[in-house]
Amino acid sequence: MPHSRETASDIAAIGPLIAAQRAAFARQPRRPLADRRADLLAIERLALDHEGDIAEAIDADFGGRSRNETRLVEIAVTAQAARHARANLARWTAPQAVPTPLMAAPGRSRIRHEPKGVVGIVSPWNYPVQLTLVPLIAALAAGCRALIKPSELTPRTSALMAQLLADRFPTDQVAVVTGDADVAAAFCAHRFDHLFYTGSTRVGRSVAEAAARHLSPVTLELGGKSPVILDADAPLKRLAHPLAWGRFLNAGQTCVAPDYVLAVGDRSEAVGRAVIRQAEIFYPEVGANDDYTAIVSDRHYARLNAMIEEARSRGVQILQAGHDAQAAARTRRIPPTVLIDPPADLAIMREEIFGPLLPIVSTASIDAACAHVNAGERPLALYVFSDDPRVVRHVLDATHSGGVTVNATMLHLTNENLPFGGVGESGSGAYHGQRGFEEFSHARSVFEAGRWHASRLVAPPYGAVFRMISRLALRS
Known part of the structure; x- marks a missing residue:
């Protein structure tokens, strides 16, 4: 054409x-x-x-x-x-x-x-x-x-x-x-x-x-699906703020935004409700809130809504921040949304989301969470919340990612002294x-030889001096 x-x-x-x-x-x-x-x-x-x-x-x-x-x-x-x-x-x-x-x-x-x-x-x-x-x-x-x-x-x-x-x-x-x-x-x-x-x-x-x-x-x-691993003892009050900020900043249209949460223990709903409460503090009435960003295009808006509807059709529990649905739709805004334990075959669990949707999945242990991360492609970012330095070290040793923030989200990106980049599918x-x-x-490598140089002693014909120097080189 x-x-x-x-x-x-x-x-x-x-x-x-x-x-x-x-x-x-x-x-x-x-x-x-x-x-x-x-x-x-x-x-x-x-x-x-x-x-x-x-x-x-x-x-x-x-x-x-x-x-x-x-x-x-x-x-x-x-x-x-x-x-x-x-x-x-x-x-x-x-x-x-x-x-x-x-x-x-x-x-x-x-x-x-x-x-x-x-x-x-x-x-x-x-x-x-x-x-x-x-x-x-x-x-x-x-x-x-x-x-x-x-x-x-x-x-x-x-x-x-x-x-x-x-x-x-x-x-x-x-x-x-x-x-x-x-x-x-x-x-x-x-x-x-x-x-x-x-x-x-x-x-x-x-x-x-x-x-x-x-x-x-x-x-x-x-990009890719950047995971959050929540230790069973990570306090809800401390983790809700960074999760909501990291996921809903720019309406989730951020390459290092938390893409899904792996919550150790049986508390995915409790975590989800804490995140939504925090989102409502950040963004009261999203349809008319100048601090809450719109989805960039009709195509992206339709794709994100299709993810929500697919999950709804499968019986997934969906939590959303309070909003006027008509006002939000008119301004192409999707309210902060949390999905509790969605099945692994849904689009929201397979594709990078790039929007204000956050799946929260229960997992049995830190080892199970690390195994889940390792079963997918290496993400651009990884987040771990734990007050136990041994848990943090274990997650760092057991997984791969472009970068990591511990007990917060996205802040590694803000430090000019840290390299930013992905690994594998994430860059x-x-x-x-x-x-x-x-x-x-x-x-560019530069070597400046002295006026006399030892290379004169290791050139052919090879004799006793060469053998002595080579023995010294092999030992050094």
Whole structure:
């Protein structure tokens, strides 16, 4: 099927922009530290100075996005990331001296972190500013140039990002290409020195295949079903607040949101009722509550309601925060919803939810909970609630996940000193802070030999000196 004229134009723009950035990188392959710091300050100011414009654009794209949540998860996170990178850039870029083994002595060994070149960033709709600008911060800190493809599901925010970045950077350093899924596919088909993708596992496979054709390194920030393990002794009063906050922030449209709960013992209903009570404190009357975010599109709204109706048809106990059903439907809001012990074959237990629905499943023991987690794909995040450090250590030893928060939810994501990324089906590679800088850098090994070097003693013809040195090397 032929592309529309607009899509064809967007696709045609990609190649020349990459070529211009490659030419600029060739002219300046080592961007000075002072210029990189200025780049990072520009991103920080972009977020802070245009908070109102950003909040308005995201609100319009979602049909209702909490401005307070936008301030917290878009503006503050972006500004913090830029400040952290600017403060630590000199240390990250400094050559790292490493020991030299006996066989290579005398000499000096070090590692230089050098920019990879021109990178592609494909960002999603759920946090359209943070998940565009934080990878860009890492790329600029590394000294790279970047071409960005934001999501077509948030067109106003994508257009605003394109305008604000164009006001601050020449297109041969940072540029944005907008358009639909066909534009995104064409974008990923180009050769980049690194390709960074945030989104679904299904599309992530296609991105990895496209990058593989050029042997381009790729970072995949995906998702999956992030579990919560509740120890039998974890107090309801303490766990209800972080569970409700983590699940219902941004109406659950968060890649690291708790996706289901494994509650040790016979208390899934008690946990569910505690979570709903907390949700009603957070969001009284969701249909008219500006702090409660709408579902991003009619298609996503229908999919989530279908999950609820499938569970209802199977007799699953469903708890919902009090709401006016008609007002909620008019504003495309689904109230905070808890499902008690849904069967494993339901869609809500098989698919990543990405909405304000929280299944709570009873499990016999911590070992049974860990076995349940291990029976599925490795999740992007894992949460464990327990006051017993032995239980926490056992869960960490017995499971795999991208990251972990203990006795809270999602907070590992907020620490720029911790790498953020998945494992297996939930992603590959990581970023945030120094790890992001390293993701867009090449660790270049440098060895400087002394004027006289021991390699002269281990060259043919091999004799007594070689045998003596090789014996010493084998013992060292």
